[in-house]
Amino acid sequence: MPYEFTFDLSKFPRFFFAEITKAGYQKKVGIRLQEIIRRFRIQEATGLNLSDAVMLLQDLIDMQAENLLERKRFDKTKTRALFLPHCSRKYMDGHCKASFETSTSSFRCAHCSGDCPVGRAVALAEKKGYDVYILPGGSCITKILKAKGYEGIVGVACCDEIKTGVEILKLMGVSYQTVPLVRNGCANTSFNFETLRQTL
Ligand code: SF4
Numbered sequence: 010m011p012y013e014f015t016f017d018l019s020k021f022p023r024f025f026f027a028e029i030t031k032a033g034y035q036k037k038v039g040i041r042l043q044e045i046i047r048r049f050r051i052q053e054a055t056g057l058n059l060s061d062a063v064m065l066l067q068d069l070i071d072m073q074a075e076n077l078l079e080r081k082r083f084d085k086t087k088t089r090a091l092f093l094p095h096c097s098r099k100y101m102d103g104h105c106k107a108s109f110e111t112s113t114s115s116f117r118c119a120h121c122s123g124d125c126p127v128g129r130a131v132a133l134a135e136k137k138g139y140d141v142y143i144l145p146g147g148s149c150i151t152k153i154l155k156a157k158g159y160e161g162i163v164g165v166a167c168c169d170e171i172k173t174g175v176e177i178l179k180l181m182g183v184s185y186q187t188v189p190l191v192r193n194g195c196a197n198t199s200f201n202f203e204t205l206r207q208t209l
């Protein structure tokens with residue numbers, strides 16, 4: 010279930026995300042969260058009300074903390090896949106030449122556009138030995154995992170989809186790392202490419 014609000018953190022400095030990472034390590038997250046919201050003027054920059062801003066930052070911090078806890082186990086995995094969200098494609102209509110694979114209910118990128126964020130992510134991950142799937146929704150995760158049996162998954166999606174996906178991965182005993190979208194909205198969404206590169 011997506012958030013009932015949209016946000017765009019894609020223009021925020023790297024320093025902001027470093028602060029989120031730091032907060033993921035720390036125990037007094039409540040205090041840090043208020044401080045981050047004030048310091049980076051999150052409400053003014055995003056137009057979010059305080060409770061939505063708190064929810065968003067709390068989710069980002071929780072995901073960072075989970076990534077840190079899970080990293081050692083993930084590093085030991087031998088077979089890995091990257092799940093990318095279809096909403097970050099440059100085109101979401103017929104201009105996208107990705108083919109739909111019924112066996113996995115996901116798209117396979119045809120690299121039709123050099124500046125498509127998803128196309129760039131696919132190229133990077135494949136170079137690193139990952140299988141890559143562009144997911145139209147979280148419901149195909151179980152199907153892919155049952156068919157392919159990956160030990161580790163890197164998932165890029167909005168916080169809501171990540172939460173749902175992680176529950177499935179936990180149930181199936183699959184290790185994971187996640188990269189939350191920095192702009193949501195179900196079309197023209199955005200993730201941080203450098204964060205993805207480091208995660209892979
Ligand atoms: S590069 Fe891949 S994902 Fe992007 S628009 Fe082209 S086929 Fe679709």
Ligand code: SF4
Nearest residue numbers: 094096166167194195
């Ligand atoms: S923002 Fe993207 S990943 Fe999240 S629910 Fe919408 S389409 Fe799915």
